[in-house]
Amino acid sequence: MNVAVEHIATDQPPDDAKARDLDYGWQSGNHVELLENGEAYFPKVFEAMRAAQREILLETFILFEDKVGFELKGILIEAAQRGVKVVASLDGFGCGELSAAFLRELAQAGVAVQMFDPASKVLGIRTNWFRRLHRKIVVVDAAVAFIGGINFSADHLGDFGPEAKQDYAVQIVGPAVADLHHFALAQSGRQVRARRGWRRRPQRPGLSATSNEDGLVRLIYRDNVQHRDDIEEAYIDALSKARTRAVIANAYFFPGYRLLREIRNAARRGVQVQLIMQGQPDVLLAKLAARMLYDYLLKDGVVIHEYCQRPLHGKVALVDDDWSTVGSSNLDPLSLALNLEANVLIRDRAFNQQLYASLEALARDHCQTMPEKRKPRLWLWRLTVGFLVFHVMRHFPALTGWLPAHKPRLKPIESPAHDV
Known part of the structure; x- marks a missing residue:
């Protein structure tokens, strides 16, 4: 049975997103919770995914086949099987060692797996070093969002040993989740509806909010086009x-x-x-x-x-x-x-x-x-x-954008196996 795994190799936003130049302002009335290390992050994000009723959008730089990766896979498969729309956008470099069996199980269960800039090794060496999908975003049911630096790997847990990473993420509940949801949906290549309140890009995107109230959140991002x-x-x-x-x-x-x-x-x-x-x-x-x-x-x-x-x-x-x-x-x-x-x-x-x-x-x-x-x-x-x-x-690394491997393309690929 063939497995459909979408391969995305572009650092440009989708056409409908690019036309509006995604730009997000300050949103008030949010509750933001600091999550330190995997011990705080994984239970929260996995709990939200298990409770998902409609949609899970996930972007990550790294997903390993370890105890964290296998738990995530099980949660996504179970969600997809109960009718939740699940989109997992993975980086071709950070997730380049995932096995064909691991990805096949996700795809066969109905998870839409997308790989950003995949590339086969040349003489055992990876060639897709630059322009990585480095974001770590999870949005569940457009109601709760997670963003930070934590990947889905066991090296973010203290019991990993001396090489366990010290890291941070946040959980957001409130109006700013709509912006994170819209952004994640647009970047995944899915159709998004025009939203009210689009504004022209400000001259200084980091300018302070005009209000002194608490609970203000603003999404900012970096791409290789307008931002x-x-x-x-x-x-x-x-x-x-x-x-x-x-x-x-x-x-x-x-x-x-x-x-x-x-x-x-x-x-x-x-x-x-x-x-x-x-x-x-x-x-x-x-x-x-x-x-x-x-x-x-x-x-x-x-x-x-x-x-x-x-x-x-x-x-x-x-x-x-x-x-x-x-x-x-x-x-x-x-x-x-x-x-x-x-x-x-x-x-x-x-x-x-x-x-x-x-x-x-x-x-x-x-x-x-x-x-x-x-x-x-x-x-x-x-x-x-x-x-x-x-x-x-x-x-100098930007010159790699001229190489064929980095020409923007959005191409679904049908294959019985996956080798990146």
Whole structure:
């Protein structure tokens, strides 16, 4: 029996979505819950999926065949068999090791499986390294949504061992779920109805909400068409307005000069700026790249912590007492210039305080603080090298978009097996 697995290889939105240029404003009246690590995330998202009555939309960078992946598969199959529409959008690189049997079981049960940019290995080496579907979004019945940095893999659980990842996501209930639902539906290539309230893209997508109320949420995302810099601009905008404190916890930290300058300028104004970086990285290059920037930031008063208990995988930040962001985007060239990413901006004092307490405990109990080193020649040299490396990393991989494997195409494929 043939198995239908849709293969999507495009970093452009569907035609109907592109025509409207998906742009989401601030939504009020939301309840946002912080979910730290798989211990908090998986029970919540699996409970919501088990209770689904109409629809489950899922996007993930990584899905492994481990205890988490098998539990997810069982839940999706059971949901599809009871008549729930289930769409699972997977990345061809992050999910490239999934077996044909695993995908066949999903498809045969009625799950619409989509693979973004699949590619067979060449001489045992993957070729689809760049422009990844890096988002992690789940929307159930258009009533509850989850977004963050947590993949569906057992390495987000503490019992995985020393390599278990430290990470964050949020559960959202309220009007903002409609935006996440609309976005996930449009990005999956499904038909979506025009929604009221579409507005032209603002000049600065990270601009603060006009209201001072709590429970405000805004979806922002990065693609390779109309929204290339939205997430980066949101960080820059928030930092430029910071008054008292800013905390950034990011696994892969190698931003461009504009963002680095806003971090430094905030510290110069007297803002208490803390960065939480990887001290025990899963990718050694990430730690080495981040350290190239330390001297530039330390000399102006930025406090840098390295988390040493296990690999840091989080992508969160907060500014002052009410602005926060949680999502899939790292602050490196891959996330800021190539990958498809999504974050939410949150204006809520209680959530901000909850995230701050969690990050403060992390920095206090499980991090080492980097000492300030006043070596002007050293930091200037590192910054110069870092600037060159950043722009090489940022622009050179984009040339891969010219290759045939990255020409936009949306093509359903019928095959008895799946090999990516």
